[in-house]
Amino acid sequence: MEFPLPLRMSIEQKAQDTGTASLTKEAQDLSLRYRGESGHGKRLVTSDRQALAYAAVRMPATFGAVASALEHTLPLLARSPATLLDVGAGTGAACWAADALLDLESVVCLEREPYMAQLGQALMAGGPAALQNARWLSSDIAERGPLPRAQLVAASYVLGEMRPEERPAALSRLWDAAESLLLLVEPGTPEGFRQLKEARAFLLGQKAVLLAPCPHENACPLPPDDWCHFTCRVARSRLHRQLKGGEAPYEDEKFCYLAFSREKAPRAAARILRHPQIESGRITLRLCTPDRIGDLPVRKRDGSLFKAARKANCGDAFPSEI
Numbered sequence: 001m002e003f004p005l006p007l008r009m010s011i012e013q014k015a016q017d018t019g020t021a022s023l024t025k026e027a028q029d030l031s032l033r034y035r036g037e038s039g040h041g042k043r044l045v046t047s048d049r050q051a052l053a054y055a056a057v058r059m060p061a062t063f064g065a066v067a068s069a070l071e072h073t074l075p076l077l078a079r080s081p082a083t084l085l086d087v088g089a090g091t092g093a094a095c096w097a098a099d100a101l102l103d104l105e106s107v108v109c110l111e112r113e114p115y116m117a118q119l120g121q122a123l124m125a126g127g128p129a130a131l132q133n134a135r136w137l138s139s140d141i142a143e144r145g146p147l148p149r150a151q152l153v154a155a156s157y158v159l160g161e162m163r164p165e166e167r168p169a170a171l172s173r174l175w176d177a178a179e180s181l182l183l184l185v186e187p188g189t190p191e192g193f194r195q196l197k198e199a200r201a202f203l204l205g206q207k208a209v210l211l212a213p214c215p216h217e218n219a220c221p222l223p224p225d226d227w228c229h230f231t232c233r234v235a236r237s238r239l240h241r242q243l244k245g246g247e248a249p250y251e252d253e254k255f256c257y258l259a260f261s262r263e264k265a266p267r268a269a270a271r272i273l274r275h276p277q278i279e280s281g282r283i284t285l286r287l288c289t290p291d292r293i294g295d296l297p298v299r300k301r302d303g304s305l306f307k308a309a310r311k312a313n314c315g316d317a318f319p320s321e322i
C-alpha cells in the first residue's frame with residue numbers, strides 16, 4: 001500500500017524546514033540507538049529532530065508493515081473495527097495504515113515520548129478527519145491501570161522496546177482493551193519473532209483467539225533456527241535516500257505480526273511462508289498448515305488452485321492444505 005501523499009508531503013516540508021544535513025546525522029544516530037539499545041525500556045527519541053528523523057526514515061516501513069498485517073487479517077473478520085487504540089503510537093504510522101483500510105469513527109493514540117506525540121499530532125492535522133480528531137494520551141504502558149478500550153488495539157514496533165519483564169503485564173492490558181482485534185507487529189528478525197512467540201503463548205493462555213498469520217493455535221512447527229516473517233516493499237522517496245543513503249528506489253521491510261480476536265472466526269486453511277517458486281507449469285508453495293509445514297506443488301492441471309497460486313504472494317492465505 002502506498003504511503004499517504006499528504007503524510008509524505010508534511011514530513012518533507014518539515015525536513016526542509018529543519019535542514020536535511022542535520023537530519024541525516026539524527027537518522028544515523030537513531031539507527032545506531034535502535035540497533036544497540038532497544039529492548040531495555042530506554043527512551044530512544046527525546047528531541048523534535050529525532051522524532052522527525054524517525055518519521056522520515058522509519059514511518060514508511062512501519063506504515064507498510066501494519067498495512068500488510070491488516071490486509072492479511074481484516075478479511076477474516078465478520079465485522080470491520082471502527083474504533084482504534086494505537087499504543088506506543090510514535091508518530092502515528094499504525095493509525096495512518098488503519099485509516100487507509102478502515103472506516104474509523106474514533107482514534108486514540110497512547111505515547112510516552114512528548115516529541116513523538118507532538119509530531120504525530122502535527123502530521124495528522126493534514127490527514128483524514130478521523131486522524132485530525134485523534135485523541136493523544138501521554139502514558140506509559142508499563143505502568144498499571146486500564147487502557148481506553150477500542151475495537152482494534154494496535155501495538156506496532158513497541159513490545160521490542162520494553163523490558164522483557166514488563167511485557168506480560170503490558171500484553172494483558174492490551175488484550176483487556178481490545179474489544180474485537182489486537183494486532184502486534186514487530187521487526188521480522190529472529191528476536192522480533194521470539195518475542196511474538198512468547199506473546200502468542202501468553203495470549204493463548206488468556207483465551208485470545210489467534211486469527212493470523214498462523215492457521216492454527218498449536219505449537220509453532222518451525223525449527224528453532226527459523227523464524228516466521230513477511231516482507232512488504234516500500235517506495236523510497238528522495239528524502240529517504242538522502243537520509244539513509246543508497247540509490248535503490250525501494251526497500252523491503254521484514255516484519256512479524258500476530259492478530260488475535262475476541263470471537264472465533266474461520267482461519268486461513270494455510271499460510272504461504274516463502275516467495276512462491278515458479279517453474280514452467282508448476283508453482284511450489286511453502287505452506288504452514290494445522291498439521292505441518294511443507295511444500296505444495298501446484299500444477300496447471302489443478303485448475304482453480306493453479307490460478308490462485310499464480311496470484312499468491314508470501315504471507316497470503318491459501319485455500320488448500322498440503
Ligand SMILES: C[S@@+](CC[C@H](N)C(=O)[O-])C[C@H]1O[C@@H](n2cnc3c(N)ncnc32)[C@H](O)[C@@H]1O
Nearest residue numbers: 062088089090093112113140141142156157161
Ligand atoms: C519504534 S517506535 C514505533 C512507533 C509506531 N508504533 C510505529 O509503528 O511507527 C516505538 C514507540 O513506542 C513508544 N514506547 C516504547 N515504550 C513505551 C511504553 N512503555 N509506553 C508507551 N510508549 C512506549 C516509544 O516512545 C516509541 O514512540
